[in-house]
Structures are given as structure tokens and as C-alpha cells.
Amino acid sequence: MPPALPGEQSLACEHCDWLHQERALRAHEKALCVRCGGVLYRAWPDSLRRTFALSLAALALLVVANVYPFLSFSLEGQTSVNRIVSGVFLLWQAGYAPLALLILFSSVLAPAAQVGMSLYITGPLLLGRLPPGLARVTRFQLALRPWAMLEVYMLALLATLAKLAAMATVEPKVGALAFVALIGVSTAAISAFDPRVVWRRLEAAR
Ligand SMILES: [Zn+2]
Incomplete structure (x- = not known):
């Protein structure tokens, strides 16, 4: 897979390597991989x-x-x-x-x-x-x-x-x-x- 370009804010799924655009989450939300459903990241408050x-x-x-x-x-x-x-x-x-x-x-x-x-x-x-x-x-x-x-x-x-x-x-x-x-x-x-x-x-x- 080609490396993400700086400033692109790409994020690879740690389970299946699929690339995603990162976006801000509200508290307690989590971002899921569109391909495998694995958790990409969570927004822990504080x-x-x-x-x-x-x-x-x-x-x-x-x-x-x-x-x-x-x-x-x-x-x-x-x-x-x-x-x-x-x-x-x-x-x-x-x-x-x-x-x-x-x-x-x-x-x-x-x-x-x-x-x-x-x-x-x-x-x-x-x-x-x-x-x-x-x-x-x-x-x-x-x-x-x-x-x-x-x-x-x-x-x-x-x-x-x-x-x-x-x-x-x-x-x-x-x-x-x-x-x-x-x-x-x-x-x-x-x-x-x-x-x-x-x-x-x-x-x-x-
Ligand atoms: Zn995945």
C-alpha cells in the first residue's frame, strides 16, 4: 500500500489495512472500519x-x-x-x-x-x-x-x-x-x- 501523504489525514485500519479519512468524533463515539467493521479509534472524553x-x-x-x-x-x-x-x-x-x-x-x-x-x-x-x-x-x-x-x-x-x-x-x-x-x-x-x-x-x- 502506498504511504499516506502528509496532511492527507489518512488512517489505516489495524485489522485489514484499509485506508480511511480521519474525522473528529463526539465523546464516547467510535469510528469503525468500513471494510471489516474493526474499531479504528474511539473518542475518550478527558x-x-x-x-x-x-x-x-x-x-x-x-x-x-x-x-x-x-x-x-x-x-x-x-x-x-x-x-x-x-x-x-x-x-x-x-x-x-x-x-x-x-x-x-x-x-x-x-x-x-x-x-x-x-x-x-x-x-x-x-x-x-x-x-x-x-x-x-x-x-x-x-x-x-x-x-x-x-x-x-x-x-x-x-x-x-x-x-x-x-x-x-x-x-x-x-x-x-x-x-x-x-x-x-x-x-x-x-x-x-x-x-x-x-x-x-x-x-x-x-
Ligand atoms: Zn478494517
């Missing part, structure tokens, strides 16, 4: 403000999930309380290095990167400024979206718990509750973010 607020909430939950106790294990009268980081360390020591790395990546590093980039993008834009490297950070954040897979971590955790439950009493603590809330809030933050707002701001600044 995208920047909502993404910023949800990302701040996600940051707070991420801190709570990592700083406060996550689970307590009771086995033969002995109770131990674990944080995510100590769980990663224990798994590593027990020889489960891939699982330890998966948990570290999906429960600490990926959400921290996601939240950090969301705040870096939306904070300055809300103040009417363009942060350095805005286009690159936005592209990187969009590429990282499929990797913000907190659910994978929860599945790994539940599978481990199911095994442990046979021999120990396992109780979720504040950190685990914060983590469950984090999954909901960060998913909401990701879907509230409309990258088209960023491209429009960059275009206007040229």
Missing part, C-alpha cells in the same frame, strides 16, 4: 486527565503491593509473612529462576515502567508542555502494552497456592489485595489513554 489520575492511583497501589506483606503461610504452627520481593528471592533460591524472573518482571518491573511512562506523558501535557522524547516514549509504551501481563502473575501465583494449600494455610494480606486492585486500575489507565491526543499535540507544536 483522556489525559483520566489516564493521569488512574496512573497515580496505580502507582500508589503498586507501592502498597510491594512494600506491605503479600501472603502469610502457616505450616505446623509456624507462620511466615512474605512480600513479593522476598517471594521472588525464595523462588530463586529454591531453583525456580524462570518463575522468579517472571514474577519480578510482571509484578514489579512491567507495571512500574507502564505507570512511569503514563505519568511522564500525561503530566507535562496536562500542564501544556511537551516532555522530551514524547513521541519515542509513547511509541515504546504502546509496544509494551501486551507485556503488561499482570494476570499471568496471578495465574502463576494461584497455581502455586493450590499446591501449597494442601500442606499449609495461606492467607492473602494487604499487598495481595492492593495487587488485585492494581490489575483493575492499571487496565482502566491503559484503556483511558488515547495516543491520538499525543500525536495531535505534537503536530500542533510543529
Whole structure:
């Protein structure tokens, strides 16, 4: 397909590559592909403000999930309380290095990167400024979206718990509750973010 000419405002459908002319939408409207019916884009009202607020909430939950106790294990009268980081360390020591790395990546590093980039993008834009490297950070954040897979971590955790439950009493603590809330809030933050707002701001600044 020939590339769109600058100023033409052409938009390719991400499902079938059909080219469309972009037009402004009213709040909550979505533009559908005329060929395959896939969603081209949506008009989220107040995208920047909502993404910023949800990302701040996600940051707070991420801190709570990592700083406060996550689970307590009771086995033969002995109770131990674990944080995510100590769980990663224990798994590593027990020889489960891939699982330890998966948990570290999906429960600490990926959400921290996601939240950090969301705040870096939306904070300055809300103040009417363009942060350095805005286009690159936005592209990187969009590429990282499929990797913000907190659910994978929860599945790994539940599978481990199911095994442990046979021999120990396992109780979720504040950190685990914060983590469950984090999954909901960060998913909401990701879907509230409309990258088209960023491209429009960059275009206007040229
Ligand atoms: Zn299409």
C-alpha cells in the first residue's frame, strides 16, 4: 500500500489495512472500519486527565503491593509473612529462576515502567508542555502494552497456592489485595489513554 501523504489525514485500519479519512468524533463515539467493521479509534472524553489520575492511583497501589506483606503461610504452627520481593528471592533460591524472573518482571518491573511512562506523558501535557522524547516514549509504551501481563502473575501465583494449600494455610494480606486492585486500575489507565491526543499535540507544536 502506498504511504499516506502528509496532511492527507489518512488512517489505516489495524485489522485489514484499509485506508480511511480521519474525522473528529463526539465523546464516547467510535469510528469503525468500513471494510471489516474493526474499531479504528474511539473518542475518550478527558483522556489525559483520566489516564493521569488512574496512573497515580496505580502507582500508589503498586507501592502498597510491594512494600506491605503479600501472603502469610502457616505450616505446623509456624507462620511466615512474605512480600513479593522476598517471594521472588525464595523462588530463586529454591531453583525456580524462570518463575522468579517472571514474577519480578510482571509484578514489579512491567507495571512500574507502564505507570512511569503514563505519568511522564500525561503530566507535562496536562500542564501544556511537551516532555522530551514524547513521541519515542509513547511509541515504546504502546509496544509494551501486551507485556503488561499482570494476570499471568496471578495465574502463576494461584497455581502455586493450590499446591501449597494442601500442606499449609495461606492467607492473602494487604499487598495481595492492593495487587488485585492494581490489575483493575492499571487496565482502566491503559484503556483511558488515547495516543491520538499525543500525536495531535505534537503536530500542533510543529
Ligand atoms: Zn478494517
